[in-house]
Amino acid sequence: MGEGLRERKKRETRERIADIAMGLFMAKGFDNVTVAEVARAADVSVNTVFNYFSTKEDLFADRQDLAVDHPVRVIREREQGESAVGAFRRDVLDAIATRHWRYGFNLGADVFARIVDASPALVARLREMHEQREQALTRALADELDADPDDLRPRLVAAHILTTTRLLTHYSVSRRLAGEQWESIEPDLRAQAEKAFDLLEPGLGDYGRRR
Amino acid sequence: MGEGLRERKKRETRERIADIAMGLFMAKGFDNVTVAEVARAADVSVNTVFNYFSTKEDLFADRQDLAVDHPVRVIREREQGESAVGAFRRDVLDAIATRHWRYGFNLGADVFARIVDASPALVARLREMHEQREQALTRALADELDADPDDLRPRLVAAHILTTTRLLTHYSVSRRLAGEQWESIEPDLRAQAEKAFDLLEPGLGDYGRRR
DNA sequence: CCACAAAATTGGCGTTACTGCAATTTTGGT
């Protein structure tokens, strides 16, 4: 019974609306598309759109939201003897090597970036997602090391690490937006990543080391 | 002729509107006050309110915005032989000692915090201000050390420092919201501040040291 | 295959932030 017919159709409708919306956003920019327009294009009522997505921004985010949990996984699945900073250094370098999208190192990331940059509402959404990641990672760190709730270190470590990944993403995306090819960005990006984590290592290097 | 009569009346009107708005926000919460309500209370038209403040959030921010430039001043006015991290450590500890509002260590900061926390729009505004501070501080650091624009370090240093101050503010405010007295918070806050900057010191300790 | 209850979709109406513009009032200086 894995997925009833009803659930499947709901999922399909949801995806259809999101896809059509994304198409319009890419063509005209987020702020130049009204929800009514999306509804018309998807052949549903405005109310139905809001049934599936509680805000217009959710129409854009949808998939992106998956990435919120990723930092938590990186911590949970870190290797023996690996510190928190070390785990992220490895994960980021791996993402660069494989051009994985989880930090925006994939092809086509600049397309999304352009849309987001042009819309204050989406920029705000991005910041919100960053904070959610921070809180999730903070909890994960505090759990693993059962720190008492008064300890600021988990928060600080989480925030510093995510700041680092955020700025590395920004670095790569902005060179992308300037028209550069990935091949010319990659070596610099790799070097910047190493340097960025080197800044944290001496202070936070032992935090969360798994024995 | 320092300030014409016209300018003065404009400033007075602006302040009157902001004051009345703040009063309503404190009494009913940001989201439960409409701009029309503010306009009525201030005995002006809605359009006039929007003449002075381009968004409803600006009605609340107004003064708060002053604090955006503060980190830049801390860097510019740092002492001989003092690093960027060192300057902020000193500034934060000083703010704690004098209960200055610049990091939210003043009396009554919890009143504002309560209003902000209850309103998603204001929380978003706060995040935006944080990013403005980050960009301003990044520029100040890059200027002073004439780093080439491809260097991520000014960005990283600025972000890490402001992350630290942001979390220290959050620490103090949340204990405040839990009903604690400043006297019982202060010693812990001081200790947390030292520990927080100690995390950064080994990695960033020499950055921006003034000779 | 058919009726029926649950779920999905819709229409309609209301609220609120915010914009643009044209009309009107206020104001500082001559």
Place this chain on the structure above:
DNA sequence: ACCAAAATTGCAGTAACGCCAATTTTGTGG
């Protein structure tokens, strides 16, 4: 007292949402 500029206002409109009742669609038990 008059005039041009500036401030204020009214009016009409747009778009994102919320609420609710009416209606259509759909899976399922008889």
